[in-house]
Amino acid sequence: MFNFTFNLVSMNIPLSSYPRIVIIGGGFGGISLAKKLSKKEVQVVLLDKNNYHTFQPLLYQVSTGGLEPDSIAYPLRKVLIGYDNFYFRLAEVNEVYPDKKKISTNIGELTYDYLVVATGSETNFFGNTEIEKNAMSMKSIPQSLNLRSLILENFEQALLTDDYHERDALMNFVIVGGGPTGVELAGALAEIKKGVLPKDYPDLDTRRAQINILQGGDRLLDGFSDQASKKAEDFLEKLGVQVWKGVRVTGYDGKTVTTKTDLVFESATVVWAAGVKGAGIKGLDAEEVLAGGNRINVNEFNQVVGYPEIFAIGDIAYMVTEDNPRGHPMVAQPAIQQGKLLGENLANLIQYKPMKPFKYFDKGSMATVGRNKAVCDINGYRFQGIFAWFVWMFVHLFFLIGFRNRMVVFINWVYNYIKFDREARLIIRPFKRDYSQFKD
Amino acid sequence: MFNFTFNLVSMNIPLSSYPRIVIIGGGFGGISLAKKLSKKEVQVVLLDKNNYHTFQPLLYQVSTGGLEPDSIAYPLRKVLIGYDNFYFRLAEVNEVYPDKKKISTNIGELTYDYLVVATGSETNFFGNTEIEKNAMSMKSIPQSLNLRSLILENFEQALLTDDYHERDALMNFVIVGGGPTGVELAGALAEIKKGVLPKDYPDLDTRRAQINILQGGDRLLDGFSDQASKKAEDFLEKLGVQVWKGVRVTGYDGKTVTTKTDLVFESATVVWAAGVKGAGIKGLDAEEVLAGGNRINVNEFNQVVGYPEIFAIGDIAYMVTEDNPRGHPMVAQPAIQQGKLLGENLANLIQYKPMKPFKYFDKGSMATVGRNKAVCDINGYRFQGIFAWFVWMFVHLFFLIGFRNRMVVFINWVYNYIKFDREARLIIRPFKRDYSQFKD
Numbered sequence: 001m002f003n004f005t006f007n008l009v010s011m012n013i014p015l016s017s018y019p020r021i022v023i024i025g026g027g028f029g030g031i032s033l034a035k036k037l038s039k040k041e042v043q044v045v046l047l048d049k050n051n052y053h054t055f056q057p058l059l060y061q062v063s064t065g066g067l068e069p070d071s072i073a074y075p076l077r078k079v080l081i082g083y084d085n086f087y088f089r090l091a092e093v094n095e096v097y098p099d100k101k102k103i104s105t106n107i108g109e110l111t112y113d114y115l116v117v118a119t120g121s122e123t124n125f126f127g128n129t130e131i132e133k134n135a136m137s138m139k140s141i142p143q144s145l146n147l148r149s150l151i152l153e154n155f156e157q158a159l160l161t162d163d164y165h166e167r168d169a170l171m172n173f174v175i176v177g178g179g180p181t182g183v184e185l186a187g188a189l190a191e192i193k194k195g196v197l198p199k200d201y202p203d204l205d206t207r208r209a210q211i212n213i214l215q216g217g218d219r220l221l222d223g224f225s226d227q228a229s230k231k232a233e234d235f236l237e238k239l240g241v242q243v244w245k246g247v248r249v250t251g252y253d254g255k256t257v258t259t260k261t262d263l264v265f266e267s268a269t270v271v272w273a274a275g276v277k278g279a280g281i282k283g284l285d286a287e288e289v290l291a292g293g294n295r296i297n298v299n300e301f302n303q304v305v306g307y308p309e310i311f312a313i314g315d316i317a318y319m320v321t322e323d324n325p326r327g328h329p330m331v332a333q334p335a336i337q338q339g340k341l342l343g344e345n346l347a348n349l350i351q352y353k354p355m356k357p358f359k360y361f362d363k364g365s366m367a368t369v370g371r372n373k374a375v376c377d378i379n380g381y382r383f384q385g386i387f388a389w390f391v392w393m394f395v396h397l398f399f400l401i402g403f404r405n406r407m408v409v410f411i412n413w414v415y416n417y418i419k420f421d422r423e424a425r426l427i428i429r430p431f432k433r434d435y436s437q438f439k440d
Numbered sequence: 441m442f443n444f445t446f447n448l449v450s451m452n453i454p455l456s457s458y459p460r461i462v463i464i465g466g467g468f469g470g471i472s473l474a475k476k477l478s479k480k481e482v483q484v485v486l487l488d489k490n491n492y493h494t495f496q497p498l499l500y501q502v503s504t505g506g507l508e509p510d511s512i513a514y515p516l517r518k519v520l521i522g523y524d525n526f527y528f529r530l531a532e533v534n535e536v537y538p539d540k541k542k543i544s545t546n547i548g549e550l551t552y553d554y555l556v557v558a559t560g561s562e563t564n565f566f567g568n569t570e571i572e573k574n575a576m577s578m579k580s581i582p583q584s585l586n587l588r589s590l591i592l593e594n595f596e597q598a599l600l601t602d603d604y605h606e607r608d609a610l611m612n613f614v615i616v617g618g619g620p621t622g623v624e625l626a627g628a629l630a631e632i633k634k635g636v637l638p639k640d641y642p643d644l645d646t647r648r649a650q651i652n653i654l655q656g657g658d659r660l661l662d663g664f665s666d667q668a669s670k671k672a673e674d675f676l677e678k679l680g681v682q683v684w685k686g687v688r689v690t691g692y693d694g695k696t697v698t699t700k701t702d703l704v705f706e707s708a709t710v711v712w713a714a715g716v717k718g719a720g721i722k723g724l725d726a727e728e729v730l731a732g733g734n735r736i737n738v739n740e741f742n743q744v745v746g747y748p749e750i751f752a753i754g755d756i757a758y759m760v761t762e763d764n765p766r767g768h769p770m771v772a773q774p775a776i777q778q779g780k781l782l783g784e785n786l787a788n789l790i791q792y793k794p795m796k797p798f799k800y801f802d803k804g805s806m807a808t809v810g811r812n813k814a815v816c817d818i819n820g821y822r823f824q825g826i827f828a829w830f831v832w833m834f835v836h837l838f839f840l841i842g843f844r845n846r847m848v849v850f851i852n853w854v855y856n857y858i859k860f861d862r863e864a865r866l867i868i869r870p871f872k873r874d875y876s877q878f879k880d
Binding site: 011012013014050051052068069070071073074075077078081082087089090107108141142145152153156159160161162199200201203402403404405407408411412415419421423424425426427428 | 452491492513515517521522530582596842845851855865
């Protein structure tokens with residue numbers, strides 16, 4: 001059963017007498033696994049298309065000028081510092097060849113003894129290419145910086161027009177999706193509207209700026225308690241955000257958001273936070289493997305159905321259990337916990353010991369809406385408001401990787417809180433957008 | 441003499457009963473001037489192609505992963521917060537029409553009563569388009585981030601090759617120019633080589649990485665004292681930097697640096713810090729106005745020769761005085777001092793009072809080479825080493841704009857000092873470079 005493949009010397013990774021575990025993706029799952037494997041008798045190769053780990057829960061703060069990108073990113077090479085027989089390669093994986101226990105990448109081919117797919121998720125536009133082309137998403141640091149630039153450019157542009165239709169559209173934000181990302185972004189924009197815009201644009205009537213959050217279902221924060229959902233909505237309305245429930249978006253041509261009803265929005269800034277899907281990988285047999293939302297079917301050991309040497313963890317993994325009949329939530333905690341357990345399990349597997357099944361420990365959910373306003377559902381405790389907000393901050397600082405990052409984020413938060421400000425508002429990835437379409 | 445132009449309503453800047461002063465450029469000169477004008481009876485329009493002020497003296501730390509870009513930038517709108525009759529517009533100026541007292545920009549035309557050209561300087565390739573195309577420069581935040589990405593990508597690439605020529609070229613840095621920028625960058629790279637690379641790339645022999653600094657003249661830090669120059673060279677050599685004096689670069693095709701002698705360097709990372717020139721503006725009569733290095737001839741009031749309503753300050757201004765027969769050094773201090781004085785002078789001019797001539801107060805020069813290693817020439821005092829290094833840090837923190845920026849930079853410096861680390865090493869603007877040219 002354990003015939004280790006003869007590893008060709010490729011990508012300049014040396015042969016090792018230990019089995020080679022290739023991890024695709026340096027997100028929460030990938031680095032938890034890598035750390036767990038640090039003391040085991042294995043060779044680990046971590047691949048990622050970026051040279052940094054992204055702390056996705058704070059991307060919305062990069063988009064809204066509250067944080068600089070470097071403070072929520074962490075060099076992946078640094079994660080592996082001091083571990084023997086660990087290799088990082090900056091690479092994009094093209095395809096898996098399970099028969100040959102091999103993957104192909106943009107920098108060459110690599111064989112594996114065990115492969116772990118930890119590719120995470122990407123924005124799901126549900127096949128709507130028009131929306132995909134015109135709306136912004138916020139799943140990576142470059143995307144978040146793009147959104148930041150667009151928001152700021154739109155206000156600069158709003159200053160220049162005498163056409164009030166155009167001006168309103170440039171100051172009209174439409175956030176599609178009422179999950180934590182949408183809610184947190186809406187809240188942050190509302191605070192910018194209140195604290196930053198009137199000072200930055202005294203010659204613009206920023207009261208006309210609107211923030212709309214559109215939710216297809218009948219409540220915000222699906223998966224949270226009713227109490228949290230209700231309170232988040234209250235908080236948003238208190239901040240001046242327009243909450244639209246039961247509104248399904250059908251299109252966005254760069255100018256007008258259309259919905260299933262006759263409701264339309266003219267907007268230059270549409271953020272699509274209405275869904276994610278697994279960031280799939282070519283070469284695994286689609287019918288057996290792919291579950292709903294492009295996730296990969298795995299058993300209770302995170303083993304991909306039909307491929308005993310291939311595992312999947314985190315957002316991409318679809319594991320059906322009694323407690324989670326539709327798979328685990330696509331958030332950090334399942335990824336971290338699966339990564340840690342898989343580290344143990346791979347070591348067991350190699351030593352012919354039995355693997356332990358995964359059991360998700362739900363640490364709860366939380367979302368922040370704004371200053372002193374957050375909602376937490378933790379271990380059956382439901383609380384909202386300022387205490388929840390402190391818990392939210394503490395937890396996020398705790399899970400952020402790197403002492404320097406924690407310090408810098410903390411300083412920024414204190415500064416933003418005291419000054420009602422967001423200072424990281426560089427337009428650093430300028431768009432050359434045609435604004436004429438908003439003219440009458 | 442003071443017939444104020446009838447100002448057309450353009451760029452949505454309202455008419456004012458006060459004279460309109462248009463400032464092109466939000467660098468050290470432009471914002472010093474704008475601040476000085478805050479209490480005067482004038483309308484001020486500040487234009488810049490970026491929405492932020494860049495603290496150029498620390499760009500080399502962004503390039504080398506020591507600082508994040510946001511912490512050395514400051515939103516220009518924030519500089520003007522609370523000032524009445526002040527307008528910022530994100531715009532690129534195309535041309536000046538002095539006869540019509542008007543400028544044209546990418547967002548429309550604007551009339552002025554007084555125009556201040558504070559456009560600063562740009563890299564001077566002395567007409568060598570091949571070098572311009574292939575070498576990196578470091579005059580802006582995007583350029584600095586490009587250089588950071590290139591350095592890190594080259595090391596990732598160096599890992600992948602079996603060809604030792606290619607590997608050496610990928611790890612070979614050539615810095616052309618021995619002024620403060622070149623010296624500071626060389627020192628920072630040397631510290632990365634020592635502190636970061638061996639840990640990040642345990643499977644690469646980073647001892648083979650080379651840092652070369654090439655100076656055309658016979659000493660580093662022209663304009664500094666001999667003592668400072670000599671000591672900076674000692675410091676660099678102690679850090680393992682190869683200092684080449686009397687070497688003039690003639691070309692760089694992306695692979696090989698050629699010089700006037702038969703000395704050549706194979707390098708994938710060439711930084712051009714060998715000169716700057718004024719960032720000129722179209723429409724001012726070239727023959728009368730342009731001095732050496734594309735700078736604009738001004739009189740002792742920073743008034744552009746031949747144009748009584750147009751002023752130039754900072755790097756772009758070429759003012760010949762007894763103490764500075766070849767113009768003032770193109771650094772922050774002359775710009776700041778000229779901006780402040782011009783603020784007073786413009787107010788005087790409008791009130792028919794005489795203007796005061798500019799007198800440069802040379803506060804001295806300093807450059808840092810590395811950890812505990814800097815050189816200072818201040819008021820005739822010349823000192824080097826750890827005390828100079830503390831002075832350098834203190835002065836830079838002091839001149840950095842914004843409390844938050846100071847805190848974040850300080851935290852980063854403390855962290856980098858204690859940990860011998862540089863954590864901001866995201867490849868955030870990836871290049872798609874053809875490395876095959878370095879192969880034999």
